[in-house]
Structure formats: C-alpha cells, structure tokens
Amino acid sequence: MEHQLRRETPLVEMQGVSKRFPGVLANQNVDLVLFPGEIHALLGENGAGKSTLMNILAGLYHPDEGTIRWRGKGVELDSPRAAFEVGIGMVHQHFMLVQPLTVAENVTLGLNDGRMILDLEAVAERIQLLGRRYKLRVDPNRPVWQLSVGEQQRVEILKLLYRDVELLILDEPTAVLTPQEAEELGETLRQMTAEGKAVVLITHKLDEVMRFSDRVTVLRDGRVASVVETSQTTKAELAHEMVGREVLFRLEREEVQTGSLILSLRNVHALNKKGLPALQGVSLDIRRGEILGIAGVAGNGQQSLAEVITGLRTVSEGQIWVGATEVTNQPPLTAIEAGVSYIPADRMGTGAVGTLSVADNLMMKSYRRPPLSNGQLLSFDAIRGYARYLMESFRIAAPSPETPVRLLSGGNLQKVILARELDAEHSLLIAAYPSRGLDVGATEMVRRHLLAQRRAGKAILLISEELDELLTLSDRIAVLYEGRIMGIFPAAEANIETLGLMMAGEAIGNQIDSLVKSNQQN
Ligand SMILES: Nc1ncnc2c1ncn2[C@@H]1O[C@H](COP(=O)(O)OP(=O)(O)O)[C@@H](O)[C@H]1O
Ligand SMILES: [Mg+2]
Structure with missing residues (x-):
C-alpha cells in the first residue's frame, strides 16, 4: 500500500492550515495529505479540531492561514458548492435531510437548477444502481422520515456518490450504527477506495481505525500529533498520541x-x-x-x-x-x-444547571443533610469545603468552585455529575x-468508577x-x-x-x- 500511495499525485494537500474561533485556536499549522484510494482515519480527543479541519475542506469554514491543493493545483473552497464542484463531499454528524421528501428527492435536492425538470424515475434507477454497487440498500421512493438512522446515513452517502465526489468525509459515522451496519459501511468505503476515491473517517473508536483505515492522522490540541500507516501502529500507541500519556485498556x-x-x-x-x-x-x-x-x-x-x-x-x-x-x-x-443515583444522558439539562456554579451543582443532592445543613440553615463554609473535596477527588478541572458549569469541557461536566451522584448515598x-x-482519558475514568461502584456493592x-x-x-x-x-x-x-x-x-x-x-x- 505504502509505495503504491506514494507514487501517485496526492488528491488533497492541506498546508499550514490554521483556524481561530473567539478564544480558541481550533487548528494550528496543520498539514494533511490525502491520496486517491486510501481510507484516512482522523483521530483525536473531543475538541482536538477534527470537525473544524474537515469543515474547511468541505467549504463550510474559511481557514485563517494555509493553502489547499486539489490534484496539485491551488483551490479556494469558499462554499460547500465549491467543494462539491472539485469533488469533495461531507456527511456531517447531524444529518441534513428533508424529512417529508423521498430518498430520490433528497438525493437530487439542489441539483435541479431550474433549466430542466428532473426525471425522478431515472433518478430512482440511478440510485438503485449506486446502491447495488456500493452496498447501500435503500428504497428511493420511501419518504426519509420512515427510514432508520442507518438508512438515513446511506441516503447522505448516496447523495454524495450521485454527485460523483472523489473525496468523501464522514464525521463520526458509526456512532449511530449497529455493529452490522458499521461493518457494512466499512464494505461500502472499501468499494469506494477500490475505485480510487479517498475517504476521511473521523472517529474516536480505535478498533474501527485499526480495521478500516490505511493511514491515520492524530490531532491533539489543534495540531498534528502524528501521521502513521495503520499497519505500523497499535491501539495503545494511537491512544497515547491522542491524550499525550499512557492509557490502560485493561x-x-x-x-x-x-x-x-x-x-x-x-x-x-x-x-x-x-x-x-x-x-x-x-x-x-x-x-x-x-x-x-x-x-x-x-x-x-x-x-x-x-x-x-x-x-x-x-x-x-x-x-x-x-x-x-x-x-x-x-x-x-x-x-x-x-x-437511586442517576447519571443522565442529557448532561446539561437533567444532569446539571449551566448557569449555576460547580459548587452549587455538586451540592444539589446533599444540601439537605449535615454538615452542609442543620436542617434549616446552609453552612457556606462547609459547602465550599465539600465542593473543594469533590473537585480534588474527581480531579475536576475548573478555575474555582464558583465557576459556572457551562464553561466546563464535556469531560469535566461529566465529572461534576459523577462526583455528585456517586458521593450521594445510594444503592x-x-x-x-x-x-x-468523552475522549479516551475521561472514558477510562468513568469506567473505573463504575467498576469501583460494583465492588462497593x-x-x-x-x-x-x-x-x-x-x-x-x-x-x-x-x-x-x-x-x-x-x-x-x-x-x-x-x-x-x-x-x-x-x-x-x-x-x-x-x-x-x-x-x-x-x-x-x-
Ligand atoms: N463554530 C465554532 N465557534 C466557536 N468555537 C468552535 C466552533 N467550532 C468548533 N469550535 C471550537 O474549536 C475547537 C475544536 O472543535 P472541533 O473541531 O469541533 O473538535 P473535534 O471535532 O475534534 O471534537 C473546540 O475548542 C471547539 O469548542
Ligand atoms: Mg467533531
């Protein structure tokens, strides 16, 4: 694979790409090369800058610095349409389908430029053809609202194949799929790369990276931490690159x-x-x-x-x-x-109140009992001390107990909820x-706590x-x-x-x- 890839002209060369948002440098001097025929995994913790980098390639964001070449020539990708026209398409984490319309109507949405009426039967036929070729089973005449999440994802991919994209970007596609569907998606991607198309697969599932990809780029804090051939690396090494320290899987x-x-x-x-x-x-x-x-x-x-x-x-x-x-x-x-203690799926809402401080969120369940309260009055010193104690034992990274939780990262917010629910009396x-x-580091912490709970009966x-x-x-x-x-x-x-x-x-x-x-x- 290696020598084969290297001899060809790259499809995409991103060079020195930086992107700033108010207060964050989401991408910092990123170089990324994509070859025709490769599945390139883009890996990184939450907030590492994966989606931003790919949104730049898909024409949604404009980089502050850096250049993009397509087949060796400089290109300006200043809109998703411009990206489509060179041959780049992206399936976003949140699908962008119109629910009442059929599959065929969704696939051709935006293609009808008013000069001609689309022949929906011919469209349906082409969709079926593409569906067979790429193992993307879906009925072109069904309305999208009737489809499962997996089927809707197939429609998003068909939409791009219908437009003959040569680079397909998928942002965490398997998060919503059953194992069989994820396996089938893998086969679809292989068929595409066998025809010389390139695929970028954003994921934080290391098993998928190992099984499906040819090469991997790991982003950490907006920068490239490493670029490797998948066959030359291991899950442990990739996890290490992602978080910058050893991660224990066992x-x-x-x-x-x-x-x-x-x-x-x-x-x-x-x-x-x-x-x-x-x-x-x-x-x-x-x-x-x-x-x-x-x-x-x-x-x-x-x-x-x-x-x-x-x-x-x-x-x-x-x-x-x-x-x-x-x-x-x-x-x-x-x-x-x-x-009952409860760690809800909906962290900001059921789990925590964003405008309240870390301390207030931590004491929500325990404020009725001593030493925080004598039944009538709250002891503010005790509350502050209790918050500090939990912040320390759960390693919650927040500037102070008074910081509103809406300013915390996803991992730290989850630690606040865990700390409160695990410290409360419960069976x-x-x-x-x-x-x-959550990224690998925070995931490991959560799992350790669950096993400790089991041990504690x-x-x-x-x-x-x-x-x-x-x-x-x-x-x-x-x-x-x-x-x-x-x-x-x-x-x-x-x-x-x-x-x-x-x-x-x-x-x-x-x-x-x-x-x-x-x-x-x-
Ligand atoms: N539209 C936006 N406005 C402001 N900040 C953003 C925006 N999109 C992403 N960011 C920030 O940029 C950083 C990288 O985000 P993102 O590219 O979504 O990371 P990833 O996809 O790797 O989880 C994060 O700190 C995120 O909060
Ligand atoms: Mg993302």
Missing part, C-alpha cells in the same frame, strides 16, 4: 459476590414524549454488586427506562421497586430517598451513556451504545428493541454478532428462554 474486573435484589421491574409499560409506546412490558432485576448492561440503538426505550425508575416518567402498567420501596409513579424525591446507580462523547444499570463498554463492564446484558427486551444473557457468553442482530430486532429464541430462566431464578 480494567480490573474482579469477582464480586452479588447480594440482595436492589432493582426490580415487572411488566413495565410507558409512553414517550410523543405519546407513543416507549416501553412495552419490560421486566428485569439487578442485585447488589452487579452491572446490568442495556444494549440497543439509541431511541429504543433507553431514555424512558431510566426515567420511569427515577420518577421522571409515568408508568401506564407494571411495577418498579428499589429495595423495599415501590417507586412506581412516585416523584423523583421518592426514588432518591430509596437510594442503585443508573448510568445512561456515561462515556458518550452497588447495583448498576448501565445504558450504552458502545458494545465494547457493555462487554467489558457488565455482568449481564439485556438488549432493548422498540421498548421490549429481546433477551438477557451473561456478558461472558455474549457474542457481538448475536447482540447486533437482536439490536436490529431479531428475536433469538433460546436467549429469550434464558431470560425467562434467569428471571425465575432471581
């Missing part, structure tokens, strides 16, 4: 004796915000010293599951107990007093996507879309699909393929049997 997961039953759900039904069924007969149990992982593509009832237990959502049928307390349709305070911890969007409900995370941390895994549990099985016996199929809604018979059995045993 977490100690000791044998822990499980104890009494802490959480019990029986045949729980609930509706979501839109009044549609969100949970349809969920039953599960978690004991002391046990982590139950909930696997599933986001949006299959995970949010409602956390909310019914914490008293934030009404149950229409069924019962929920935390220890000896029935919390079904009780206010959140009942759940808190029964021993059950609900952790929803606790490492979502807490019951833990872990909701995650990272199978790796679920498999490393959980004792048992339940798969949630459209508000139903498709199966519960010991994590040690879990097989990624089966998990993926279940996440996509396939009922796997014998696993359902084992669910029934394990529930009967409890």
Whole structure:
C-alpha cells in the first residue's frame, strides 16, 4: 500500500492550515495529505479540531492561514458548492435531510437548477444502481422520515456518490450504527477506495481505525500529533498520541459476590414524549454488586427506562421497586430517598444547571443533610469545603468552585455529575451513556468508577451504545428493541454478532428462554 500511495499525485494537500474561533485556536499549522484510494482515519480527543479541519475542506469554514491543493493545483473552497464542484463531499454528524421528501428527492435536492425538470424515475434507477454497487440498500421512493438512522446515513452517502465526489468525509459515522451496519459501511468505503476515491473517517473508536483505515492522522490540541500507516501502529500507541500519556485498556474486573435484589421491574409499560409506546412490558432485576448492561440503538426505550425508575416518567402498567420501596409513579424525591443515583444522558439539562456554579451543582443532592445543613440553615463554609473535596477527588478541572458549569469541557461536566451522584448515598446507580462523547482519558475514568461502584456493592444499570463498554463492564446484558427486551444473557457468553442482530430486532429464541430462566431464578 505504502509505495503504491506514494507514487501517485496526492488528491488533497492541506498546508499550514490554521483556524481561530473567539478564544480558541481550533487548528494550528496543520498539514494533511490525502491520496486517491486510501481510507484516512482522523483521530483525536473531543475538541482536538477534527470537525473544524474537515469543515474547511468541505467549504463550510474559511481557514485563517494555509493553502489547499486539489490534484496539485491551488483551490479556494469558499462554499460547500465549491467543494462539491472539485469533488469533495461531507456527511456531517447531524444529518441534513428533508424529512417529508423521498430518498430520490433528497438525493437530487439542489441539483435541479431550474433549466430542466428532473426525471425522478431515472433518478430512482440511478440510485438503485449506486446502491447495488456500493452496498447501500435503500428504497428511493420511501419518504426519509420512515427510514432508520442507518438508512438515513446511506441516503447522505448516496447523495454524495450521485454527485460523483472523489473525496468523501464522514464525521463520526458509526456512532449511530449497529455493529452490522458499521461493518457494512466499512464494505461500502472499501468499494469506494477500490475505485480510487479517498475517504476521511473521523472517529474516536480505535478498533474501527485499526480495521478500516490505511493511514491515520492524530490531532491533539489543534495540531498534528502524528501521521502513521495503520499497519505500523497499535491501539495503545494511537491512544497515547491522542491524550499525550499512557492509557490502560485493561480494567480490573474482579469477582464480586452479588447480594440482595436492589432493582426490580415487572411488566413495565410507558409512553414517550410523543405519546407513543416507549416501553412495552419490560421486566428485569439487578442485585447488589452487579452491572446490568442495556444494549440497543439509541431511541429504543433507553431514555424512558431510566426515567420511569427515577420518577421522571409515568408508568401506564407494571411495577418498579428499589429495595423495599415501590417507586412506581412516585416523584423523583421518592426514588432518591430509596437510594437511586442517576447519571443522565442529557448532561446539561437533567444532569446539571449551566448557569449555576460547580459548587452549587455538586451540592444539589446533599444540601439537605449535615454538615452542609442543620436542617434549616446552609453552612457556606462547609459547602465550599465539600465542593473543594469533590473537585480534588474527581480531579475536576475548573478555575474555582464558583465557576459556572457551562464553561466546563464535556469531560469535566461529566465529572461534576459523577462526583455528585456517586458521593450521594445510594444503592442503585443508573448510568445512561456515561462515556458518550468523552475522549479516551475521561472514558477510562468513568469506567473505573463504575467498576469501583460494583465492588462497593452497588447495583448498576448501565445504558450504552458502545458494545465494547457493555462487554467489558457488565455482568449481564439485556438488549432493548422498540421498548421490549429481546433477551438477557451473561456478558461472558455474549457474542457481538448475536447482540447486533437482536439490536436490529431479531428475536433469538433460546436467549429469550434464558431470560425467562434467569428471571425465575432471581
Ligand atoms: N463554530 C465554532 N465557534 C466557536 N468555537 C468552535 C466552533 N467550532 C468548533 N469550535 C471550537 O474549536 C475547537 C475544536 O472543535 P472541533 O473541531 O469541533 O473538535 P473535534 O471535532 O475534534 O471534537 C473546540 O475548542 C471547539 O469548542
Ligand atoms: Mg467533531
């Protein structure tokens, strides 16, 4: 691959690219070379400058300094249209499709310049052709709102292939996919590079980088930390380049004796915000010293599951107990007093109040008890001391306890929530996507805390879309699909393929049997 790549003219040469935002240097003197036929992974912690750099290449941002060459010639990419015209297209983290329109209409949106009427049948035919060639299965005549997230992503890619792009940029594409869909996307990308197109894959999943990419550029603090051939590097080395220190992938997961039953759900039904069924007969149990992982593509009832237990959502049928307390349709305070701690998916909103200080956010759960309060009066010295203690033990990087939390980075905000919820008295911890969007260093910290909780005899409900995370941390895994549990099985016996199929809604018979059995045993 190496000599082959080197002999060809580069497709893209970015040279000395810098981009400033008020108060941040997002990209600093970045050089990036892309060759035809390569999958180039762009790796880096949150805020390292990956999206900014690619937005420059896609014509959305204008660099403050630096030059861009396309096939050896200098180009000005001052709009997404200008980027399209040279052959560069980007699929953003948030899709930009028009929901009521069909796939074919979305694909051709903006192509009709008014001089001719598009023949939608011919368009549909071409989409089908491209779909077959690149393994992007989707019905051209379906409206986009009917499609799954994975299918919508295929439409975004088809839109770019329809325009004959030669460089496809994907910003964290697999974050929303099942393992099978991620695998299929890998095949699509390989087909594209086999035809000489180039792909930039932004991700922070090191496994994907190792499996799919030819070369890797690691960004750290807006600068290039390293550029390597994938075959010449390792996950540990890449993680080190990303965070600038050693990262341990092996977490100690000791044998822990499980104890009494802490959480019990029986045949729980609930509706979501839109009044549609969100949970349809969920039953599960978690004991002391046990982590139950909930696997599933986001949006299959995970949010409602956390909310019914914490008293934030009404149950229409069924019962929920935390220890000896029935919390079904009780206010959140009942759940808190029964021993529930909650790390919500929605950090700035449910998890923390942005305008309040670090100290205020930290004491939100503990202010009622001594020494912070004598029942009537708050002791401000004690509060300040308590905040300092938590900031130190959780290594929260903030200028002072008085800093408003909205000014903290994602990782530090999550530490504030963790510190508050773990320090509060609790027997059950609900952790929803606790490492979502966090970089490797912060992710490692979160996972260590979850294992420490298990060791301390807490019951833990872990909701995650990272199978790796679920498999490393959980004792048992339940798969949630459209508000139903498709199966519960010991994590040690879990097989990624089966998990993926279940996440996509396939009922796997014998696993359902084992669910029934394990529930009967409890
Ligand atoms: N439109 C913007 N306005 C202001 N700051 C921004 C903007 N986009 C990104 N940034 C900042 O630039 C830095 C790099 O961000 P980004 O490129 O999104 O990183 P990554 O994609 O690697 O997570 C961050 O500090 C981020 O807060
Ligand atoms: Mg980004």
